[in-house]
Amino acid sequence: MEFLRHLVVLVHLVGFALLFGAWAVEAIGGRRNVTRLMNWGLAVAAVAGLALAAPWGVSHELNYIKIGVKLVILLVIGALLGIGSARQRKRGSVPAGVFWSIGALTLANAAIAVLWT
Numbered sequence: 001m002e003f004l005r006h007l008v009v010l011v012h013l014v015g016f017a018l019l020f021g022a023w024a025v026e027a028i029g030g031r032r033n034v035t036r037l038m039n040w041g042l043a044v045a046a047v048a049g050l051a052l053a054a055p056w057g058v059s060h061e062l063n064y065i066k067i068g069v070k071l072v073i074l075l076v077i078g079a080l081l082g083i084g085s086a087r088q089r090k091r092g093s094v095p096a097g098v099f100w101s102i103g104a105l106t107l108a109n110a111a112i113a114v115l116w117t
Contacts, residue, residue: 001057005052012049015045015046016045016106018041019041019077019106022035032099033093034081039081039085042074042077049074053067073112076105077106077109084098084099
């Protein structure tokens with residue numbers, strides 16, 4: 001059971017890497033676009049994160065406050081991706097505030113996962 005949990009953690013990390021990596025490529029390239037890869041990364045990280053939040057065979061108590069904070073941040077990132085995609089279709093690019101907020105919140109979500117004990 002522990003192996004399966006570690007496998008889900010790996011999938012969760014891959015989802016984060018897809019989201020943040022796609023964002024970083026756009027930021028470094030000087031473009032402010034929301035890509036399909038960002039949406040896929042968010043979806044993979046969300047599904048794996050929800051699976052990790054389930055109390056399945058863990059010997060320690062789950063921190064539901066941390067899980068709730070991470071879920072709220074995830075929903076805000078999803079909303080920003082949606083807003084960015086709509087603006088991108090209408091105007092050709094994503095507003096700077098929306099774009100940089102996506103990256104900052106994604107990094108903050110990873111920091112919460114690692115640093116909040």
